[in-house]
Amino acid sequence: xxxxxxxxIHITVSExxxxxxxxxxxxxxxxxxxxxxxSPGQGLQLLLKYFSGDTLVQGIKGFEAEFKRSQSSFNLxxxxxxxxxxxxxxxxxxxxxxxxxxxxAGTQVVVTP
Amino acid sequence: xxxxxQNPRYLITVTxxxxxxxxxxxxxxxxxxxxxxDPGLGLRQIYYSxxxxxxxxxxxPEGYKVSRKEKRNFxxxxxxxxxxxxxxxxxxxxxxxxxxxxxxxxxxRLTVL
Numbered sequence: 001x002x003x004x005x006x007x008x009i010h011i012t013v014s015e016x017x018x019x020x021x022x023x024x025x026x027x028x029x030x031x032x033x034x035x036x037x038x039s040p041g042q043g044l045q046l047l048l049k050y051f052s053g054d055t056l057v058q059g060i061k062g063f064e065a066e067f068k069r070s071q072s073s074f075n076l077x078x079x080x081x082x083x084x085x086x087x088x089x090x091x092x093x094x095x096x097x098x099x100x101x102x103x104x105a106g107t108q109v110v111v112t113p
Numbered sequence: 114x115x116x117x118x119q120n121p122r123y124l125i126t127v128t129x130x131x132x133x134x135x136x137x138x139x140x141x142x143x144x145x146x147x148x149x150x151d152p153g154l155g156l157r158q159i160y161y162s163x164x165x166x167x168x169x170x171x172x173x174p175e176g177y178k179v180s181r182k183e184k185r186n187f188x189x190x191x192x193x194x195x196x197x198x199x200x201x202x203x204x205x206x207x208x209x210x211x212x213x214x215x216x217x218x219x220x221x222r223l224t225v226l
Contacts, residue, residue: 004155009153034214034215036217042219043203043217043218043219043220044156044203044217046214046215049214090155090156092156098144098161098163098209100146100158100161100171101148101156101158101205101215103148103155103156103157104155105153105154105155106153106155
């Protein structure tokens with residue numbers, strides 16, 4: 001069955017430390033890949049996306065993600081976390097060119113001083 | 114400004130009282146969809162529409178109806194709401210995904226007592 005897995009439900013990181021959020025998918029073909037962020041009480045904001053081409057994708061707010069076909073992964077990274085990065089992060093994939101997104105369960109990121 | 118709007122943003126209702134959540138986009142997008150967000154489950158697609166008068170079920174359509182009479186509007190209808198429909202609802206729209214990304218509305222928090 002098709003699925004998107006975010007193995008970490010909750011991550012705590014110190015301000016200034018690096019952050020990596022994991023995302024694995026199970027699909028027959030290479031899907032379109034996305035990372036969204038949801039700040040408390042807010043809607044969803046697109047951080048970055050991968051459709052094709054360079055497997056290292058740069059996004060907003062200093063985030064990047066790397067697509068690894070062999071591992072069916074699309075992990076999100078940030079070299080130095082800021083307190084404002086505390087939020088819930090969702091990985092999403094789509095295998096159709098229209099728009100149905102399959103979301104992971106989300107990873108809650110807490111940033112400590 | 115390109116945007117997806119939803120109304121109301123917050124709604125508390127009682128079991129069985131019909132309600133409609135409106136969604137409108139100003140980007141002339143063909144594809145529109147509704148998601149619900151529940152803790153630990155991420156976002157799940159309820160219904161989608163590829164164009165006017167073309168709608169289809171997503172992953173969790175039970176208890177919901179939609180219509181697409183105009184390209185810009187895609188209302189979500191709960192004919193007889195039940196407590197298990199208490200959730201955060203997002204409307205989204207996009208052109209064909211390969212050429213664009215999906216834009217999300219601000220969300221509607223629904224509580225059914």
